[in-house]
Amino acid sequence: MSIQLYGYWRSSASYRVRIALNLKHIDYEYVPIHLVKDGGQQKSANYQLLNPAMLVPTLVDQDKDITLNQSLAIIEYLDEVYPGEQTLLPKHKLDRARVRMLAHDIACDIQPLANLRVLHKLRDELKAENEQVNYWAKSFIESGFNALEKRLATRSGKYCFGYELSLADVCLVPQVYNALRFGVKMDHYPILKKISENCQKLPAFVEAAPENQIDAS
Amino acid sequence: MSIQLYGYWRSSASYRVRIALNLKHIDYEYVPIHLVKDGGQQKSANYQLLNPAMLVPTLVDQDKDITLNQSLAIIEYLDEVYPGEQTLLPKHKLDRARVRMLAHDIACDIQPLANLRVLHKLRDELKAENEQVNYWAKSFIESGFNALEKRLATRSGKYCFGYELSLADVCLVPQVYNALRFGVKMDHYPILKKISENCQKLPAFVEAAPENQIDAS
Numbered sequence: 001m002s003i004q005l006y007g008y009w010r011s012s013a014s015y016r017v018r019i020a021l022n023l024k025h026i027d028y029e030y031v032p033i034h035l036v037k038d039g040g041q042q043k044s045a046n047y048q049l050l051n052p053a054m055l056v057p058t059l060v061d062q063d064k065d066i067t068l069n070q071s072l073a074i075i076e077y078l079d080e081v082y083p084g085e086q087t088l089l090p091k092h093k094l095d096r097a098r099v100r101m102l103a104h105d106i107a108c109d110i111q112p113l114a115n116l117r118v119l120h121k122l123r124d125e126l127k128a129e130n131e132q133v134n135y136w137a138k139s140f141i142e143s144g145f146n147a148l149e150k151r152l153a154t155r156s157g158k159y160c161f162g163y164e165l166s167l168a169d170v171c172l173v174p175q176v177y178n179a180l181r182f183g184v185k186m187d188h189y190p191i192l193k194k195i196s197e198n199c200q201k202l203p204a205f206v207e208a209a210p211e212n213q214i215d216a217s
Numbered sequence: 218m219s220i221q222l223y224g225y226w227r228s229s230a231s232y233r234v235r236i237a238l239n240l241k242h243i244d245y246e247y248v249p250i251h252l253v254k255d256g257g258q259q260k261s262a263n264y265q266l267l268n269p270a271m272l273v274p275t276l277v278d279q280d281k282d283i284t285l286n287q288s289l290a291i292i293e294y295l296d297e298v299y300p301g302e303q304t305l306l307p308k309h310k311l312d313r314a315r316v317r318m319l320a321h322d323i324a325c326d327i328q329p330l331a332n333l334r335v336l337h338k339l340r341d342e343l344k345a346e347n348e349q350v351n352y353w354a355k356s357f358i359e360s361g362f363n364a365l366e367k368r369l370a371t372r373s374g375k376y377c378f379g380y381e382l383s384l385a386d387v388c389l390v391p392q393v394y395n396a397l398r399f400g401v402k403m404d405h406y407p408i409l410k411k412i413s414e415n416c417q418k419l420p421a422f423v424e425a426a427p428e429n430q431i432d433a434s
Contacts, residue, residue, distance in 0.1 A: 051364075053360075055326065064311060066314065070325065073318040076317060077314035080310045093294070093298050094283050094298075097293065098285070100289070101287045103290075108328075125349075125353075126345055128343055135342075139338075147270035147271070148270075151269060
């Protein structure tokens with residue numbers, strides 16, 4: 001198979017890329033990199049050759065001879081190289097900016113603060129209690145969701161950007177999955193909740209869900 | 218003036234946008250939002266109307282009737298709407314992906330973990346000592362720079378992506394500024410150091426530097 005995705009079932013950045021590949025009906029081989037087992041398989045010498053940051057996901061496109069990390073860079077790449085029937089960035093420049101803004105609200109201001117390596121560092125190096133770690137993640141997610149709920153009040157529809165699926169939805173659904181793990185109450189965010197539920201009805205999102213991956217445990 | 222940039226002198230996301238505007242010779246009005254004074258001016262009711270996330274930067278382009286947050290979304294917007302003589306994303310799709318990847322390495326995996334709101338939370342809510350807070354920021358920056366130094370070994374030249382300035386350089390220079398504040402030794406990263414110094418020779422970067430802003434103190 002020409003495309004390999006190295007990922008972890010629960011990583012929301014990996015989850016984003018799985019959704020995008022599914023929405024575009026791109027066949028790919030999923031290669032699990034377990035972030036906990038074996039002291040973290042992302043630290044193996046072989047994986048470091050692919051991605052020296054020792055993070056997931058990494059996408060290898062053999063046809064194009066390119067190896068990419070960073071989920072949003074990967075998804076923009078897929079959108080440009082394999083537009084297919086489902087593009088994820090709108091055509092109009094102003095609309096593209098609005099969608100990128102929403103996606104980055106999640107990918108730069110929420111997700112980086114509540115992922116595994118950060119929570120491990122709080123626990124292992126700052127000796128934070130489990131309760132403090134949970135509160136840390138939850139409060140950053142909530143403050144991000146508060147802002148996003150207000151931002152979405154103006155232009156959202158069935159999805160984050162009106163009635164067309166976009167990169168913003170691809171980022172939102174994994175973030176909601178993550179939020180629920182930390183006990184965030186989605187009833188406080190009716191727009192985010194509605195959009196996430198609308199997306200979850202689509203097979204591309206269902207098939208990309210963490211619990212449906214071969215490495216889920 | 219048609220473009221306003223709401224920012225903070227030391228915010229590296231604001232710094233990125235200033236560099237991009239300067240490189241494109243776009244006139245703009247800089248509106249300082251002091252993140253510490255008055256309990257944080259980003260929390261004012263007026264600013265929240267512009268940006269409910271209470272973060273900087275925010276760019277208002279009156280001609281196009283658009284308000285945008287998220288530095289990378291703003292810069293991609295500027296690049297698409299005002300390409301001018303200095304574009305910041307390469308023309309070739311594969312190269313665009315590579316540049317975005319490097320930019321996101323900084324904007325998603327390094328900067329979010331060492332900014333003011335995160336360090337304040339460590340100090341105020343987790344009761345971390347100053348030394349622990351400094352170590353937190355420094356170690357995330359160092360692990361990001363370790364990976365970036367390896368990634369840049371293959372395709373960098375005078376700048377991150379060969380001999381053309383790009384979005385990656387616009388992200389790198391503010392991150393190096395931030396790294397130095399936390400005592401990161403740039404001699405450990407000869408490629409990053411060289412590229413950052415090459416950029417610093419350009420007026421667009423010098424004029425965007427924190428110490429040259431009207432709100433510097």
